[in-house]
Amino acid sequence: MPELLHNLGLVQVQLRVGSLRKVQQRLPPNDPTRQETRKLLQSLLEAVIS
Numbered sequence: 365m366p367e368l369l370h371n372l373g374l375v376q377v378q379l380r381v382g383s384l385r386k387v388q389q390r391l392p393p394n395d396p397t398r399q400e401t402r403k404l405l406q407s408l409l410e411a412v413i414s
Contacts (some may be wrong), residue, residue: 381408
């Protein structure tokens, strides 16, 4: 059961990160929200790697 919950959690994270990436791509390059989204995605990636 814990493995199932872990896998469901990973799927949710993947879906949300994918959504953030799509939103980021629709914003203009100089938009502050796009820059904040990039920082958030970078922080998430660093947390997963470490």
